[in-house]
Amino acid sequence: MPLENTYTCGDYREEMRLLGLKKRMKEEMLGPDEKESIEAEIAELEKALQLD
DSSP: OOOSSOOOHHHHHHHHHHHHHHHHHTOTTOOHHHHHHHHHHHHHHHHHTTOO
16 A cells, blocks of 8 residues: 655755755845745745645
């Protein structure tokens, strides 16, 4: 019987990407365009990982 909720290396990679982006958001030297881009990518990743 296959597992319905398997955790793959792709899931791990996406989670690490999300953590990296959240860490970058804490940097003080972000421009408004870069900050907006990172926020959009974070929202997209959270939706894909069903964290929203």
